[in-house]
Amino acid sequence: MTDKTGYEKLEEAVKSQMSEKRFRHTAGVIKAAGELAALYCPDKTEQLKTAALLHDLTKEWTTERQLQYCQDRGIPLSETDRESPKVLHGMTAAVFYAECFPELKDDALTGMIRWHTTGRAGMTLEEKLIYLADYIEETRTWPSCVLVREAFYGPDPAAMTKEQRLVHLDRVMLYSYDLTIKELLEDGNPIGSDTVAARNELLILLRRRDQREKLQN
Secondary structure, three states, X not given: OOXXXXXXXXXXXXXXXXXXXXXXXXXXXXXXXXXXXXXXXXXXXXHHHHHHXXXXXXXXXXXXXXXXXXHHHOOOOOHHHHOOHHHHHHHHHHHHHHHHOHHHOOHHHHHHHHOOOOOOOOOOHHHHHHHXXXXXXXXXXXXXXXXXXXXXXXXXXXXXXXXXXXXXXXXHHHHHHHHHXXXXXXXXXXXXXXXXXXXXXXXXHHHHHXXXXXXXX
C-alpha cells in the first residue's frame, strides 16, 4: 500500500467536515477546476484544485454561526452581506481554511476562496476560474448553471487561441453575472456591490474591445 499524498490527506480532512451531498458538489468543482486549468493555466492546476477542495468548507454552517464567526474574526460585513446569507461562506471559508490548514495559507488561494460566489472587480485569472468552476460543475442542474455551462463549452474553447479563450472567459463570466443579477431581482433580493462592480467592469471592458475591433475592420 502506497502512502497517501498531501492532497489526498487534505481531501480526507475536508470530506470529514462535509455532508455527502456537499462533497459531491466539491468533487465536481475540483474536476471542473482541473479542466479549466488545462485550458488557461496548466502550471496552476494543483493550486486551483486545492481552492476548489476548500471553497465550500463553511457552506453548511448556519447563518448564525457564519455571522458570529465574522464578528469574532473581525470580518467586515455590509448590510447587503447580512441580508444575503448565501454569500457569507466565501468570507468565512477564506479565513477558516487557514486556521484549519495553516501550512496552506496563501494570498492567491485566499482570493480564490473569498470571491468564488460573488466575484469582484479586478479578479485574477485564477479567481475567475474557481468562480466559473463552481458555477458550471457537472452536478449543477439549476437552469442558470446549465446555461452558463453550455455557453462556456459549446463553442469549444480548446480550439480557440489563447487570446480568444480569455475573451470567451470574460464573456461567459459576464453572462453568469447577468443571470445571477436577474434572479436576485426576480426574487426581490439585494444585489451585492462586488457582483455589480464585477459585472460592470467586464461589460465596459468587452464593449471597448468590440469597439476597437470594429475600428480595425
